[in-house]
Amino acid sequence: MPTNRYRAFALDxxxxxxxxxxxxDARTPIGTALRSAxxxxxxxxxxxxxxxxxxxxxxxxxxxIQDRLAGQMKLQREQLANGQQATFDRSSFIDAIRExxxxxxxxxxxxxxxxxxxRDIRSIPRLGLIYDMQQAQANGFARxxxxxxxxxxxxxxxYELGLSTAVKPRELSEWFREWSxxxxxxxxxxxxxALRSTGRIVALKTSGAWSALSRFGVPxxxxxxxxxxxxxxxxxxxAVELGLLDPGTQPAETGLASFNDRVEASLTSIDARTRTWxxxxxxxxxxxxxxxxxxxxxxxx
Amino acid sequence: xxxxxxxxxxxxxxxxxxxxxxxxxxxxxxxAKVLQVEIVKHLRAMEARGNARGWPSQKFFAGGPxxxxxxxxxxxxxxxxxxxxxxxxRFFHHVTGGTVRPKRAKALAIPLTAEAARLGGxxxxxxxxxxxxxxxxxxxxxxxxxxxxxxxYLFILLKSVTHRPHPEVLPDLNAIGPRVRAGMVRAAQMLLxxxx
Numbered sequence: 001m002p003t004n005r006y007r008a009f010a011l012d013x014x015x016x017x018x019x020x021x022x023x024x025d026a027r028t029p030i031g032t033a034l035r036s037a038x039x040x041x042x043x044x045x046x047x048x049x050x051x052x053x054x055x056x057x058x059x060x061x062x063x064x065i066q067d068r069l070a071g072q073m074k075l076q077r078e079q080l081a082n083g084q085q086a087t088f089d090r091s092s093f094i095d096a097i098r099e100x101x102x103x104x105x106x107x108x109x110x111x112x113x114x115x116x117x118x119r120d121i122r123s124i125p126r127l128g129l130i131y132d133m134q135q136a137q138a139n140g141f142a143r144x145x146x147x148x149x150x151x152x153x154x155x156x157x158x159y160e161l162g163l164s165t166a167v168k169p170r171e172l173s174e175w176f177r178e179w180s181x182x183x184x185x186x187x188x189x190x191x192x193x194a195l196r197s198t199g200r201i202v203a204l205k206t207s208g209a210w211s212a213l214s215r216f217g218v219p220x221x222x223x224x225x226x227x228x229x230x231x232x233x234x235x236x237x238x239a240v241e242l243g244l245l246d247p248g249t250q251p252a253e254t255g256l257a258s259f260n261d262r263v264e265a266s267l268t269s270i271d272a273r274t275r276t277w278x279x280x281x282x283x284x285x286x287x288x289x290x291x292x293x294x295x296x297x298x299x300x301x
Numbered sequence: 302x303x304x305x306x307x308x309x310x311x312x313x314x315x316x317x318x319x320x321x322x323x324x325x326x327x328x329x330x331x332x333a334k335v336l337q338v339e340i341v342k343h344l345r346a347m348e349a350r351g352n353a354r355g356w357p358s359q360k361f362f363a364g365g366p367x368x369x370x371x372x373x374x375x376x377x378x379x380x381x382x383x384x385x386x387x388x389x390x391r392f393f394h395h396v397t398g399g400t401v402r403p404k405r406a407k408a409l410a411i412p413l414t415a416e417a418a419r420l421g422g423x424x425x426x427x428x429x430x431x432x433x434x435x436x437x438x439x440x441x442x443x444x445x446x447x448x449x450x451x452x453x454y455l456f457i458l459l460k461s462v463t464h465r466p467h468p469e470v471l472p473d474l475n476a477i478g479p480r481v482r483a484g485m486v487r488a489a490q491m492l493l494x495x496x497x
Contacts, residue, residue, distance in 0.1 A: 012303045014393050015376040015386040075390060086404035087390050088397040090367060094403070094424035103333040124423050146337065151330025154488045156338070165364045228364070233338055250495055 016075050020142035024070045027051040029062035042278070044217045044266035050267075053130060055108040056121050063099045068093050069134050094127045133222070140220035150204050151252040157251035158234035158244050159210065161201035165228040172207070175201060175229075182212035194242045202234055203245050206252055211262065219259060302393050302471070303376055303386035306332045306481065307417030311430040315482060318489035326380050331382040331488030335481045337373050340387065344370040356415035361391070362470075367422070400440075408458035410444060417455040426456070 029051040032039070036054040039047070051066045064108065072088035080086055100106075101122045107119040108114075116123045146152055147159075161175065169295045181200045186208030194202050203209045210219035210231075221230050243288035306329060308319060319325040341363070348362035350419075363370040369392045375384040387393075394401075403409050410426055412418040423429035425445065433444040433455065444456040 012305060014388050014390060015384060017372065017374040017386060017388045018376055020372075020374065020388070039411075052447065080404060082404075085406045089391075090422045091424055092405060098424065098428075124429060126424060136366055136371065139371045139374070143337075146330070146334060146375045149327065149330040149334070150490050151327035151332070152334035154327065154491050155331050155334060178465050216412075223368075228366075243451045250491060 003106075005247075011252050014075060015279070016073060017139070017142040018139040019145040021070070021073045023138040023141040024066070024073050029059055030093045031057040031059045031062060033057055040215070041274075046267075046278075047217065048263055053121065055119075056106060058101075058104050059096070061100055061104055061106050061121070063095055065130065065134075068096060069138070070129075070211060072135075073101075073138060076166040083266065088133045090128065090131050096125055097127050097130075098122050100160050122132060136222055137218070137220075138215070138224075142221045144205075144218075144259075145256055148253060148259075149242065153205065153251045153253045156203055156205075156233040156235050158204050158239040158242070159231040159236050161213075162230040162232045167227070170227075178213055179209070185209075186212045190244050191285045200242070202244065203240055204239070204251065206258060208262075212257075217266075302386050302396060303388075304474075305382055305384050306337060307382040309381070315485055315489065316485065318493065321425060322489055323494050324380075327492060328489045329378060329380075329383040332481050332485040333375055333378065333385050335484035336421055337375075338386045339477045339480055340373050340385070340472050341370045343477075344368070348472055354415075356410050356418050358419060359401065359421065361369040361395075368484070388493065394464065395467050398464045400461050400463045402461045408442070408460060409462055411462060412456055412460055413443075413454055420455075421437060430455070437477075440459065 026049055028049060032052045032208075033055060034042075034052075039052065039054060042050075045260075050075075053062065053065070055215075056062060068088055075087075077087055078083040078092070086092065090121050106121060109117075109119055114120055116125075118126050118129065138277075147156070161179070164170070169239055176195065179191065179195060183189070183195065183203070188203055188207045188209045191203035191209050193209055194200060205219075211217055215225065216221045216223075222225065223229065234242070236245070236251075241245050245251060308316070308325065308329065311319070315328075322328060325391055334420075341460070345363040346434060348358065348360065348368070358364070361370050362462045369387060369389045370390075370475060372386075372388040374386065374388065376384040376388070377382055378384070401409065401465075411479050412421065420426065420430050426433060430444075432446065434447045435458075436443045436445050436447075436454075442458040444458065446453045
C-alpha cells in the first residue's frame with residue numbers, strides 16, 4: 001500500500017491555539033502598587049489568574065495589555081484609525097501600550113534614573129519583556145496541555161532541560177544546583193538519581209520538580225527571567241533507560257489535573273500571617289473567599 | 302498553517318485499532334504530539350540554515366521568545382480529529398508570499414544592515430533608534446545615521462514590498478506522515494496491551 005495514500009492530515013490556514021487563549025482569558029486585569037519581589041510572593045492561583053505588572057495601578061492600562069495579548073492569541077486583526085486592519089505584533093504592542101500609558105498619565109519610575117529602564121512601564125525594554133513573558137507563558141501552557149495528555153505521555157513521558165541560546169548562558173552548575181533543590185523539594189528521587197548518574201536534567205512531565213525549578217511556579221519554560229532554555233522531549237524507551245519509569249508501566253497522565261490542583265492548593269496552604277498580608281494587598285481588587293481568590297471586575301475609570 | 306489529523310484518513314489497520322480502543326482520543330493525541338515534535342524539529346532545521354545575508358539570526362523560526370516554534374500546538378481535538386496549528390500569521394505569509402503595505406505608518410522601513418535588522422520589533426523606529434535622519438536621494442528615501450560628514454544608511458523606505466513564496470519552509474508531510482502513523486500505532490498498541 002503506498003505510504004502517501006494515507007497522509008493522515010490535511011493542510012489549512014493557521015488557527016489559534018485553544019489553550020493559549022484559555023491561559024490569557026483566565027486573567028483578570030488588576031492595578032497594583034506592589035513591586036516585582038512582592039508580586040512573586042503572591043500565591044500561584046492569583047499569579048495565574050490576574051493580569052498585573054509591578055507598580056502599575058491603572059486597571060485601564062492592564063486591560064489594554066490584556067486585550068492586545070488576547071487579540072494576538074486569537075489571531076484577530078486590529079481596526080486602525082485610518083480604517084485599515086492590521087495583525088497584532090510585538091512592535092505595535094509596545095507602541096500602543098506606551099501611548100495608552102502616556103494618555104492615562106501612568107508612571108512607575110521613582111526618579112529620572114529609572115527612565116527607559118525595566119522600572120519604567122513606558123520603556124521599550126519593560127514593555128518588550130511583558131510581551132515576551134506573556135506570550136511565553138500562554139504558549140508554554142498550550143504546549144504543556146498537549147504534552148500531558150494520555151496519548152502524548154505514552155510516547156514522550158519525560159522532559160529534559162535543553163540547551164541555552166543566550167549570548168551569555170548561565171553556568172550549568174547553577175542549573176544543577178537548582179535542579180537538585182527542585183528534586184528534593186518535590187520528592188522526585190528518580191530525577192535526582194538520574195542527575196547523579198547521568199548529569200542530565202530529566203524528569204517525568206508530571207514531576208513536581210519542574211514547577212519547583214521555575215521562578216514562576218509553573219512546569220513550563222521560561223524557568224527564570226531571561227532564561228532561553230526549553231524543554232526537550234524524552235521518549236518512552238529513554239525514560240525507562242534513565243530510570244524515570246519502570247519497564248512496561250504506562251505513565252500516569254495526571255499532568256494538567258495535578259497542575260490545576262496545585263494552583264488551587266496554593267491558596268489553601270498559606271499561613272494566617274500571609275493570608276492577612278494577602279487580603280491587605282487585594283483590598284479593592286479582590287478577596288480571599290474560603291480557599292478561592294475572587295478577583296473583582298475592573299471598575300470603570 | 303494548520304494540519305488536520307483525521308480518524309477517517311489514517312490507514313485501515315490504525316482505524317481498526319482505534320475502533321478496538323474504547324476511547325480513540327489518546328491515539329489522536331499521540332499523533333498530534335508526534336506532528337508537533339516533527340514540525341518543531343523542522344523549524345529548528347530552518348533556523349540552523351542561517352540568514353541569507355549573513356546577518357545575525359533574528360530567530361524567526363526557532364530559538365527566540367517569539368519564534369514560530371513556540372506557536373506550534375493543538376488547536377482542537379475531538380474523538381474524530383485533531384488539528385495542530387502553526388499559529389503564526391508571519392509564518393503563513395512567509396509560505397504563501399504576497400505584498401505588504403504599511404498600515405500604521407506612511408512607509409515600510411526595510412533594513413539595509415545587520416544593525417538595522419536588530420532594531421526590528423522594538424516599537425516605532427523614532428523611539429527604538431532615536432536620532433535617525435530622513436534623507437531623500439535619486440535612489441529613494443532612507444533613514445540614516447549622520448555623524449558629521451559620515452552617513453550610514455540603515456533603512457530604505459518603501460510603499461510596498463512583495464515577498465516571493467517560500468513553500469520550502471513547510472515541513473515535508475510525506476516524510477512526517479509515516480512517523481505520525483508509527484507514533485499512533487505505538488500508542489494504540491500500548492493502550493490495547495494494557496487492556497488485555
